[in-house]
Amino acid sequence: MQNNTSKKKWTAMLLMALTVSSLMAGCSGNNNTAEPKDSSNTDGSGNKQSATGGSKSDVGYPAQMSYWAPLDGNVAATLKNYNDIGMYKKLQELTGTKVEFKHPSADSTQALEQFNLMLASKNLPDVIEYTWTEVSGGPENAVQTGTILKLNDLIDKYAPNFKKYLQEHPDIAKMIKTDTGSIYSFPFIRGDSKLMVFYGPIFRKDWLDKVHMDAPTTIDEWEKVLMAFRDQDPNGNGQKDEIPFLLKYNEVRDVTRNSLIGAWGIGAQFYQVDGKVKYGEIQPEFKQFLTTMRKWYKEGLIDPDFAATDAKLMDAKVTGNKLGTFYGLSGGNLGNYLGLMKDKNPSFNLVAAAHPTLKNGATPVLGQMDKPYKGLGAAISGKAKDPEQIVKWLDYAYSEEGHLLYNFGVEGKTYDMVNGYPTYTKLITENTNGLSMVRSMAQWMRANYNGPFVQDKRYVEQYYNLDQQKNALNTWSKAENAILMPPLTLTAEENKRFSSIMNDVNTYAGEMGLKFIMGNEPLDNFDKFVDTLKKFGIDEAVKIQQAALDRYKAR
Template identity: 50%
Template sequence: MQNNLKALTVLFFLLLFFALIVGCSDNGTSSEETEQETELKDPSEVGYPESLTYWAELNGNAAQTAQTLNDVRAYQVMEETTGTTIEFKHPSGEGTDITEQFNLMLASGKLPDMIEYNWRTVPKGPDNAIEDGTIIRLNEIIEDYAPNLNQYLNENPEVKKTVTTDEGNIYTFPFIRGDEKLMVFMGMIIRQDWLDTLDLDTPTTIAEWEEVLKAFKTGDPNGNGEQDEVPLLVQPDDFKNIGPFVGAYGIHAQFYNDNGTVKYGSIQPEFKEFLTTMNRWYEEGLLDADFAAMDGKLVDAKVTNDQLGSLFGYTGGGIGRFTGLMEDHPTFELSATPHPALEEGGIAATAQKAFPHEGYHSVAISGQAENPEEIAKWLDFAYSEEGHMLFNFGVEGESYEMIDGYPTYTEEITNNPDGLPMSNALGKYIRANYGGPMIQDVRYVEQYLDLPAQKEAIEIWEETAENNINMPPITMNSDESDEFNSIMSDLDTYYDETVIRFIMGDEPLDNFDEFVATLEGMGINRAIELQQAALDRYMAR
C-alpha cells in the first residue's frame, strides 16, 4: 500500500511537471503557431477593408480648402471605388510640432492602421521600428497584395534600393518621383528686370555675383530714388542643407560622398573660404541683414515692396508665387540663375537635387493593424493606372480633360473661379503637388510650372551642378542611430549658432580652426564614421 502511494505521488509530480512545461509553451509561441500567425491570406480572398485609420500631416496645399484629407476629391473617389472609409488623424502645426506629436503617438502605444511619416529618419531607424513591432515588414505583403507597386519596384531596381533597409526590409509604401524633371525644384532666383535696367548679365561665378549684388545695392534698380534694395536673401538652413553658393567651393556644408568616402564639408578649408565670402557680403550690405531671422511673411513683404533682388527658392513657391503676387507690377520679372562656380566655365559640385525616394510622405502599416493584407491592397490602388491618374490629375471632367491623349488641367485648376492659387486648387483634388504614397507624374509638373521662366529654371539648375557628391538616402541601425543623434543634437546647435556668428562678424574668421577643433571634440569624426558605415552598406545593397 505504501509503495503504491509513493508511486502515485511520483506520478502526480511528473504529471504536474509536464503540465507546467506545456503551460509555459502555450504562454509562449511555438514555431508552428508563429507560422500560423504570420501566414498570409490567399490574395484571391483579399478585398478592400471596410474602414481604416490613417495618421498624416495635412499639407498646406490641401489645408486651404480641406478640414481633413476626406475633403480631397481623390480620396472621395477612392472611397466610392473601394468602399473603404478612412478616418484621418491629422497632427496640428508643422516641422518640430509634427515630430513631437508623432513621438507622442508612438509613446502612447495606441497606433492607427497607417502612419505617414519619413520613417527613414525615425530614432533607431526603420529596422528597429519593425523589430519592436511599431510597423511591419512589407516585402511579402507587397509581393502578394500590392501588384502595381511590386511591378514598379521590380522594374526600377535603383528605386527599390532606396525603399529597402540594410537588413533587406521594405518598410513603407513610398512617395516616388517618377521622372528626372521632378527631382530639381530649387535654386537661385534673380530679378531679371533689375539686371536689364542696369545692363548686367546673369552671374555665373562667385565674382560675378558679387559685382551684380553691389550694382543692385547702389544702382537704384527699383527706381524709387532710395538705396533701399536688398540684393540677396539666403537663409542659414539653405546654406547648411542644400548648398547655394557652397557648392562653388567643391563641397557640401554637411556630410557628402567623395568617391565613396564620407566627409563633413564644414570642417574643410574650403568652408572657411565660403564663410569669408558670406561675411564680406554681409558686412557690405549685400546679404540681407535679417537673413538669420526670416519667415515667409517677411520674405513676401520684401518681394512685394519691390526691394529684394535675389533669393533662394522654389520653381513653384518662388518664381510662380512671386510672379503672381507682383502681377500688377509693370516690369517685375524673375529668372533662374546657374549654380555659381568659382571659375568661368566651372560647375558647382552640389545643389538641390532629390532622389526618386527619400522617405518623405510615405506610409507604414502599423504593427497593431489587424488586416495588413487588405490595407496593402487599398494602398496599392494609388499605384494602379486608375489611382495614378486620380492622385496626379484628379477627376476627369472636373480637374482635367484628356486632350490628344494628354491629361490637361481645366480652368478649375489653372484659373480657379474662387481665385485660389494653382497650388491650392490642385490641393482640392490631388496629392502630386506635395507628395504621398504614389508615383508622381511628370505631366503634373509640366502644367504646374506654366511660366517659361519656371521651365527654364529646371533646365538651368539641373545642368549647372554635378551633384555626384550628394549623400544617398542611407539608413542607420538602432545603435548607430542612437549614437549619431546623441552627437548631432548638441553639435548642430553649436554649429548653427557659430556659422551665423561667422557670417555676421560676431565671431572672427581667425577662429575657424577653433571651430573645427570644437566640432571634433563634440564627436564629428565619429559621426562621419557612422555615416561611412551606413553608406558602405547602402552601396552594397
C-alpha cells in the first residue's frame, strides 16, 4: 500500500513538472520552435499534394486533422460536437477534410486542467483553439517551446485570404502578434464596432413609467430612481418586495464589463491615462465608489443577497417581477427577458440606460467595449504533420465564401442573399422546433459566439431584432473608453510574477470589496486595504503592465 501511495505521489509530481516545463521552458531563451515537416497528403479530390517547397497551388487541404476546442454552451444545449454544426458539415463537403473535434469539460476549472494536462503530455492535436494570451508564459513562450508554431512564413505562403486581411487592417495585425512579431494563431476578430458593445445597465421601463421617471444618467439620478422603486410599489402587488438594483460585484472588477465603476472615472483594475498605467482599487475614487455602494446597500437599494445571486437566481427575480435594475447583455438578458415575458406579462418592458456619470451632461468615461481581438484563436501545434495544408484549411474562413459560411451558415438553408445582404431564413429567426434564435444559430454557424474567423456586423443587425436591443447598442456606445487597456503580451518571466501577485490581489480585493459594501468592514480601513495590496506587490504589477504597454505601442 505504501509503494502504491509513493507511486501516486511520484506520478502527480512528475505531471506537475511536465506542466511547468511545457509552459515555461522558454525562459531559457532557447528557440525550439518546431519547423514545418516534409510530408505529403491528398486534397479533397484524392490527388497527392506536396506539403512543402511548393507554391500555394501545390498544397491541398488535409485529408483529416484533429482539432481541440471548448464546446460553446449554446451548441452543447442541442448538439454534442462541432462536427454536428451545419457549417462544418458543409466545410467538409467543400474541402474534403474530415475533422476530429475534441472538446474539454464544460466546467471552466476542469477545462483548464485538461488543457494543461494536454500540453504537459505532449500528446497534442493538430489544432488547438484557445485564448493564448492567458496561457502561462504567454503565446511567445508557447512558440519558443515548440508547443505551437510560429505562423508568419506559413501565412505568407499558404494563407492568401488572411494575409490580405492583415494587409488591409494593420491595427489588427499589430494586435495578433507577440512583442517579437510572432503570429501564433488564426484569430477571432470582431469586424465592426457594433460587435464590441453588448452590455450595460438595464431598467424596467414599465416601472419607470409607474413612478413617472426617465432612465437615469447620473449617480444622483440613479439613487432617486432606486428609492422610487423601493417605496412606490411599481410591481403593483401591494407589498414592499421590490429589489431596486442587483449589483454584480464580480462584473465591477471585470475589465471587460466595468459595470458602474466608470462613473468615478476609473476602472476597478488596470487602466491607462495618457499611456500611464494605473490600478483602480488603490485610487481615492474607488473609496468613493465603495462609500456610495455601502450607502445604497444600507438603505435597501441593493439586493441584500447580491453576493450570492447567480444567473439562475437573477432570471427568477426578473421574470418574477421583483427586480428593477441590473447590468446585462443585449441578447442573453435584454432580448431573452423580453421574449420570455411577452405572453406572461404583456406590460413588462425594459430599457437600456446610459453608463452613469457623476456630473449631469458629462460623457461616460468608461463603459463596456470589447476589443477587436482578445487573444482567442486557432493555433497549429508543434506535433501537426501537415501544417501547410492546415493553414490552407484555416485560411478558408477568411475568404469571402468562408466568411459567409462561418457567419451565416449554408446559403439556401439558413440564409438567402437579398439585394446583396445575407438574410437569415425562418429556420434561424422562427425555428419550428421552438428553439430560440441563439440556439438555432448555434446549430448552423459560429457567428453568435467566436472562432477563427472575422465576425460580421450583419449577423448582429439581425440578431438584435427588437427596438430595445437596437436602442441599447446606441445608448451603451456613448462612452469614451479611452482609458481601456489594449491586448498586451507579457514575457514568460513577467507572466509568472504577475500571476503570483494578482492571485493574491484578486482573492483579497474581491473579499474586501464585499465586506466594505455590506458593512462588515469599516470604510475607515480603506487605507489599510490599499497598504495590503501594496504588500502583495500591486505596484510591481503596475510596472509589469506598463512595460507591456510600452512594448505594445512600439510594435
